[in-house]
Every structure is written in C-alpha cells, then in structure tokens.
Amino acid sequence: MKAVLCKTWGPPDALVVEDIPSPKPGKGQLLVSVKASGVNFPDVLLIQNKYQFKPDLPFSPGSEIAGVVRQVGEGVHGFMPGDRVMAHIRWGGYAEEVVVDEALVTPVPAGLDFTVAASFGLVYATAYHALKDRAGIKAGETLLVLGAAGGVGLAAVELGKLFGARVIACASSDEKLETCKRFGAEVTINYEREDLREALKNLGAAVDVALDPVGGKYSEPAVRAMAWNGRYLVVGFASGEIPKIALNLTLLKGCSIVGVFWGEFAKRELRPERGEPEGADGVAARQEDQAAGERKLSARSRRRRAQRHDEPQSSGKGRADYGLAVEGITAGIRSRSQRPAPTARDRWKRWGSNRCNRGSSNTRPRPARYRPAAERTPEDSRDRDKRTAHRL
Numbered sequence: 001m002k003a004v005l006c007k008t009w010g011p012p013d014a015l016v017v018e019d020i021p022s023p024k025p026g027k028g029q030l031l032v033s034v035k036a037s038g039v040n041f042p043d044v045l046l047i048q049n050k051y052q053f054k055p056d057l058p059f060s061p062g063s064e065i066a067g068v069v070r071q072v073g074e075g076v077h078g079f080m081p082g083d084r085v086m087a088h089i090r091w092g093g094y095a096e097e098v099v100v101d102e103a104l105v106t107p108v109p110a111g112l113d114f115t116v117a118a119s120f121g122l123v124y125a126t127a128y129h130a131l132k133d134r135a136g137i138k139a140g141e142t143l144l145v146l147g148a149a150g151g152v153g154l155a156a157v158e159l160g161k162l163f164g165a166r167v168i169a170c171a172s173s174d175e176k177l178e179t180c181k182r183f184g185a186e187v188t189i190n191y192e193r194e195d196l197r198e199a200l201k202n203l204g205a206a207v208d209v210a211l212d213p214v215g216g217k218y219s220e221p222a223v224r225a226m227a228w229n230g231r232y233l234v235v236g237f238a239s240g241e242i243p244k245i246a247l248n249l250t251l252l253k254g255c256s257i258v259g260v261f262w263g264e265f266a267k268r269e270l271r272p273e274r275g276e277p278e279g280a281d282g283v284a285a286r287q288e289d290q291a292a293g294e295r296k297l298s299a300r301s302r303r304r305r306a307q308r309h310d311e312p313q314s315s316g317k318g319r320a321d322y323g324l325a326v327e328g329i330t331a332g333i334r335s336r337s338q339r340p341a342p343t344a345r346d347r348w349k350r351w352g353s354n355r356c357n358r359g360s361s362n363t364r365p366r367p368a369r370y371r372p373a374a375e376r377t378p379e380d381s382r383d384r385d386k387r388t389a390h391r392l
Contacts, residue, residue: 062093
C-alpha cells in the first residue's frame with residue numbers, strides 16, 4: 001500500500017510517498033481502508049517534532065480518518081467488514097490502510113460522506129468538550145472565540161450559537177470574519193487591524209467564556225475582558241508562542257484558566273461498557289447510576305425510619321427519596337439536640353454505672369459535683385478550692 005511518510009523532522013515539504021507493507025489487525029483492532037483523511041494543526045506540529053507526542057521515525061502522520069472496515073481482529077464484535085467508520089487516532093492516517101483500536105472507531109452517520117466525516121470529529125469534539133464539559137456554558141452568556149475561522153474556532157462559533165450564547169468571533173481578515181458570521185457570530189473583531197483590548201472594552205460587555213486556540217499576544221487582552229467567574233479555555237497555541245499570563249488578573253476577575261485536551265480526556269475517561277468518551281451522554285449515564293444508588297440508599301433509610309417512628313413508607317422515587325434520607329438524618333440530629341439537659345441524678349447514675357462496669361465499688365459517697373445543690377456543704381466548696389489550687 002502507499003503511505004505518506006515522515007522520515008526526517010521538518011515542514012510538510014519534507015514528507016515522501018512510498019510503498020509499505022499493509023498492516024494486520026491484532027486483538028480488538030480493525031483494519032480500515034482509508035477513503036479520506038483530515039488535516040489538522042497538530043499534524044503539522046507532529047512532523048516538526050513540536051507536539052507533545054513524539055513517534056519514532058519513520059511514521060505516517062494523519063490523526064483523523066474515515067473509510068470502510070476491511071478486516072476485523074479477534075474479539076471485535078461491534079463492527080464487521082464493509083461498515084463505514086470514522087476514527088480519531090494519533091498518527092498513521094495518511095495511508096491507504098490503517099489499523100485502529102475498536103474503542104476509537106465510530107460508525108459514520110447515514111448521509112455523511114467520507115470527506116466530511118474525516119474532518120468533523122476532532123474539531124467538533126474538542127469544541128463541544130471545551131464549551132460543555134470544561135466551561136459549562138449557559139444560554140445568555142457571552143462567548144469570545146479567538147482564531148474563530150480555524151477548525152476548532154469555527155466549530156465553537158457554531159456550537160456556541162446553538163447553545164444560546166452571544167458569540168464574539170475574532171480573526172485576522174475580513175474574509176474569515178464573513179465566514180464566522182455565516183456560522184452564527186453576532187459580533188466580529190479583526191485583531192490584525194484593531195487593538196483587541198480596546199475593541200473588547202468598547203463592546204461594553206464582559207466575557208463569560210473565552211476559547212483560545214491561538215495564544216501569543218492575544219491571550220492577555222482576552223483574560224482582561226473576562227467577567228467575574230469567567231472561564232478562559234486554553235485549547236492550543238497556533239501562533240507559535242505560549243503566552244505568559246499575569247496571574248493577578250485571575251485574582252481580580254475571579255476567573256478560571258481551564259485546560260482543554262480532548263484526546264487525553266477521551267483516553268482517561270472512556271465509558272467502560274462501550275469504550276466511548278463520556279461527553280454529555282456519559283455524564284447522563286453516570287448521573288443515572290448515581291440516582292439508582294441514591295434510590296437504594298433512600299429505600300433503606302425509609303425502612304429504618306418507618307421502624308423507628310411507625311411511619312408509613314413513602315413510594316416516591318429519585319431525588320425525593322434522597323431528600324427523605326437526608327430528612328431522616330437531620331430529624332435524628334434535631335431529636336438529640338431537643339432532649340432535656342441531664343439532671344444531677346442522671347449524671348450520678350451514669351457515673352456510678354461506669355464505676356461498676358470497671359469493677360469498682362460505687363458505695364462511696366457521691367462527689368459534690370454529682371449531688372444536688374441542696375445537699376452540698378461548705379466542706380464541699382473548700383475541697384473544690386483545694387482541687388483547683390492543686391491544678392494551678
């Protein structure tokens with residue numbers, strides 16, 4: 001098969017096309033015949049040895065593919081030869097065939113061609129993960145997108161609009177900004193022609209969420225425009241410069257600087273039953289599991305509460321049951337706090353019982369502090385003074 005190979009670190013011009021042996025799928029893997037491959041900024045960094053992952057030379061770049069399953073390895077049950085699939089991998093996609101772990105493969109939706117499928121997953125997954133999982137964006141908030149005409153930036157503009165946010169798109173040319181408007185941007189800023197800090201200040205609205213895949217000189221003005229409790233999302237550094245942010249800005253703004261790394265998120269937080277990234281579906285599934293656990297806990301709490309207080313058991317479900325469990329705990333605390341204060345006789349009974357439990361006699365005269373005030377004598381007061389003086 002033919003493959004684009006990186007044999008020496010350098011720019012895209014250094015890549016070569018050669019014939020290499022076709023790979024064989026192992027256990028839990030699929031052999032995919034590649035029909036389209038996406039081109040992303042991390043691919044450019046990878047071949048220059050500037051990315052966080054460093055493959056051994058030679059290798060084929062390409063982190064996003066779409067194609068048809070040609071062969072499945074042992075233990076693969078979710079796919080079969082002939083299935084249309086898409087996958088996000090670290091490298092190896094610029095080849096006619098590639099081996100992919102089953103957990104990284106997703107069926108291509110009906111009506112979606114291979115070209116779109118190969119350029120859809122990474123940028124939209126990153127943008128969705130950033131806005132929903134990391135920032136928790138809400139309708140009515142203001143979203144600032146730097147590098148808004150790029151892959152992740154344009155996906156963030158479109159998703160932000162769908163989420164009900166007011167989108168401010170920043171790019172380096174008017175042509176790019178026209179594209180951003182078509183995807184849903186309400187306000188646009190050409191930060192090559194305008195001063196970003198002044199432009200954001202003139203808008204008169206603080207930024208709730210800022211998505212930054214660019215870095216460099218544009219990062220600090222974006223942080224300065226943050227609202228209280230704002231979330232500044234660090235996605236990448238396409239400018240080639242990692243910015244140095246004055247941390248006193250986060251203190252004054254009460255804002256958060258949040259890292260976004262979709263690939264590592266997908267690796268660390270895969271759903272065990274399917275091998276899919278959690279995302280919104282995974283969060284919903286986890287919440288349902290928690291609710292089921294709460295229902296079991298609250299059912300036990302209702303039974304105990306009914307046994308203690310002879311109350312009928314509630315037939316409610318979900319969060320209401322959890323509320324009953326909490327109510328039962330707080331009721332017990334309140335009942336203890338409302339008990340009458342112990343009398344001298346109660347204290348004496350407790351003291352005498354403890355002495356009997358230790359095997360000592362409790363026939364000796366009760367200490368003065370355990371006798372009612374009417375039975376105390378002046379000698380008791382002198383003894384107390386002696387004890388106090390001894391402690392001092």
